[in-house]
Amino acid sequence: MKKRGFEIVTKYQSANLSLPVRSTAHSAGYDFACAEDFVLPSIWHYNFVRLFRMIRNGKPLVDDDFERASKTLKPFLVPTGIKAYMQDDEYLMIANRSSNPLKKGLVIPNGVGIIDSDYYGNDANEGEIFIQMLNFSPRDVILRKGERIGQGIFMPYLVADDEVAVTTKRTGGFGSSGR
Known part of the structure; x- marks a missing residue:
């Protein structure tokens, strides 16, 4: 029985992607890579700078x-083309690379x-993991x-003693467990 790991989502099956791996024997995180070339726009484009000018000028x-x-x-x-399976009492924490x-x-x-365990295989996006990113450098990256x-780190979680049993099932992809 498989306990936890990674698979490539159907959309990227023929894209020659690599599954996440740990870089060293003592690395906690599995490195996630970009599934395709992706332009991450800088926040410092005209509309944002324009807002600052208006505030500065008291408009x-x-x-x-x-x-x-x-x-x-x-x-x-940012798409990774990867989905993660794990035990019901685990989650995958996605963290930025320190560099x-x-x-x-x-x-x-x-x-x-x-990434909750029930995100895997959901109907909306098959459980593809996207990394939410913001570019605050002056140029597009x-x-x-x-x-x-x-990077992704598998983690266990605990529940409160007096928790009422939750029976709600996930019905969507990214952001679907919130309101």
């Missing part, structure tokens, strides 16, 4: 100003990503297929 801001800036200042989902902020200006905006972008 009143309207909803359209915020909407335009929000189209630039947002994270992007990404310093060398490339890339961060995971929510700090870490959590091109991530190349096969380039390491994050």
